[in-house]
Amino acid sequence: MEFRIPLFQIIISFLLVLFMAAIKSVRKSKARNLTQKLIPGPRKLPLIGNFHQLAGPGLLHRTLRDLATKHGPIMHLQLGQVSTVVVSSAEMAKEIMKTHDIVFANRPFLVVSMITTYECTDIAFSPYGNYWRHLRKICTEELLSAARVNSFQSIREEEVLNLIETIKSNEGLAVNLSEKVFSMSYGITARAAFGKKCKNQDAFVSVISEESKVNSGFLVSEFFPSLKFLDVVSGLKHRVEKIHGEADRILGNIVNDHKESIAKGKREDLVDVLLRLQENGEVPLTDNNIKAIIFDIFGGGSETSASVVEWAMSEMIKNPRVMTKAQAEVRQVFQGKGNVDETGIHQLKYLKCVIKETLRLHPVFPLLLPRECSQNCEINGFEIPSKTRVIINAWAIGRDPNHWVEPEKFEPERFINSSVDFVGTNFEFIPFGAGRRICPGILFAVPNVELPLAQLLFHFDWKLPKQEDIDMTEEFGLSVRRKTELMLIPTPYRASITVS
Numbered sequence: 001m002e003f004r005i006p007l008f009q010i011i012i013s014f015l016l017v018l019f020m021a022a023i024k025s026v027r028k029s030k031a032r033n034l035t036q037k038l039i040p041g042p043r044k045l046p047l048i049g050n051f052h053q054l055a056g057p058g059l060l061h062r063t064l065r066d067l068a069t070k071h072g073p074i075m076h077l078q079l080g081q082v083s084t085v086v087v088s089s090a091e092m093a094k095e096i097m098k099t100h101d102i103v104f105a106n107r108p109f110l111v112v113s114m115i116t117t118y119e120c121t122d123i124a125f126s127p128y129g130n131y132w133r134h135l136r137k138i139c140t141e142e143l144l145s146a147a148r149v150n151s152f153q154s155i156r157e158e159e160v161l162n163l164i165e166t167i168k169s170n171e172g173l174a175v176n177l178s179e180k181v182f183s184m185s186y187g188i189t190a191r192a193a194f195g196k197k198c199k200n201q202d203a204f205v206s207v208i209s210e211e212s213k214v215n216s217g218f219l220v221s222e223f224f225p226s227l228k229f230l231d232v233v234s235g236l237k238h239r240v241e242k243i244h245g246e247a248d249r250i251l252g253n254i255v256n257d258h259k260e261s262i263a264k265g266k267r268e269d270l271v272d273v274l275l276r277l278q279e280n281g282e283v284p285l286t287d288n289n290i291k292a293i294i295f296d297i298f299g300g301g302s303e304t305s306a307s308v309v310e311w312a313m314s315e316m317i318k319n320p321r322v323m324t325k326a327q328a329e330v331r332q333v334f335q336g337k338g339n340v341d342e343t344g345i346h347q348l349k350y351l352k353c354v355i356k357e358t359l360r361l362h363p364v365f366p367l368l369l370p371r372e373c374s375q376n377c378e379i380n381g382f383e384i385p386s387k388t389r390v391i392i393n394a395w396a397i398g399r400d401p402n403h404w405v406e407p408e409k410f411e412p413e414r415f416i417n418s419s420v421d422f423v424g425t426n427f428e429f430i431p432f433g434a435g436r437r438i439c440p441g442i443l444f445a446v447p448n449v450e451l452p453l454a455q456l457l458f459h460f461d462w463k464l465p466k467q468e469d470i471d472m473t474e475e476f477g478l479s480v481r482r483k484t485e486l487m488l489i490p491t492p493y494r495a496s497i498t499v500s
């Protein structure tokens, strides 16, 4: 028997619910405005609040920076039902991530992350508390410690050499550097995390990056939490559950394969470490918790580093003076060796400045990850009520003329003889965040950026296929990447050797 509800009944119910929600939202926003009148922000419309000001072709971090220029470095936006504060200066970021860090250490529960991260039991979306503290401890002591990262040196060197050899085999032709660098980065992360590249790496990469994209997306229905049916009606829930089902299947296979090989006493990669901790029982970890952690490491670990390499190469092509200087340094340090290895990489002082300057102008997560205020808090005389969502515009902060001379210019020299670093102590430069929620993957990420860049600069001279300006348009995905893939023509450097 077929069960049908007439269409007009669905439409009437939908309109009724929308009308009730509108009344509720107006009442709520009036009540909130009594406490929030001090925080400046653009005018709000009933029901949608400030959403209309975010619409348009511009990327969100740019639109928010333009609004902040008018309304100030701490700005209130009503995004549907979600009261949101946007922070756009180093001083305000320090208030949130240092002075009041503990109050803002929580993450909001997002519909999508609940599905993709096994009910927020990964590291990035897990609520601030004991479980999250255990995971961070596992990261710093076991998974992403200096010793563990060093143990992956040979994996990095091999994968980067493969990249160089593939490029050499295309001598004189334009290569899709973006594609090659991303593939190398997935290879390094997969071997470090799983001990080998996945059987069906392409399917895995595509499903994980699809999941990560929806996770980091600014989805409208996330801003109307009381209208849960929107997720169903819009098809969002179904779409995310479908992607997650596929990711879960692949992650499940990885965990099961590792259980078998551990039983046979083989290897020690990141999944093995997690399974060992699970077996010891020190930290209660279910298989789903382990899958959620692998998802973070693979999602956060691979694409981010590749994106930094891609932007650094783009900036150097745009600024040949910088490229020549960085090449001269790496060729001088590794002169006579015919190749770059990690032992001498600490001598590449200028390259380190190039990487910092790239992260200043192109932070991979321009808005960091959202935070949530866990209790009423006062910042510079502004009252921020509990449950307010906080967005920190690291991209705007890195281009703030109050802190940076000629901020739009790519000039690595600004970091020479400067103590400013990305480890969360200089709030004008926070590409990895700061405070309790700072990225735990810095030690893992840095060599994955330094080594490929040094090798690309050592082995080749680079030019664009056509004599035209390089397109630097950004696109929002898991991270902010180049919109078009970077196509460059390499010319092998005479002193570089071919490694079999």
Ligand code: HEM
Binding pocket: 123, 124, 125, 136, 144, 296, 297, 298, 300, 301, 302, 304, 305, 308, 363, 364, 365, 368, 369, 370, 430, 431, 432, 433, 434, 436, 437, 438, 439, 440, 441, 442, 444, 445
């Ligand atoms: C260039 C590379 C990378 C950049 C720019 C980057 C940036 C960030 C940023 C901005 C955050 C949010 C910090 C905040 O909310 O204050 C973050 C969080 C995180 N990152 Fe990274 N990341 C990178 C590489 C990695 C790697 C290699 C891993 C792991 C292997 C990783 C794992 C994580 C995790 C687990 C979190 C969540 C931390 C928490 O919420 O406690 N990231 N990252």
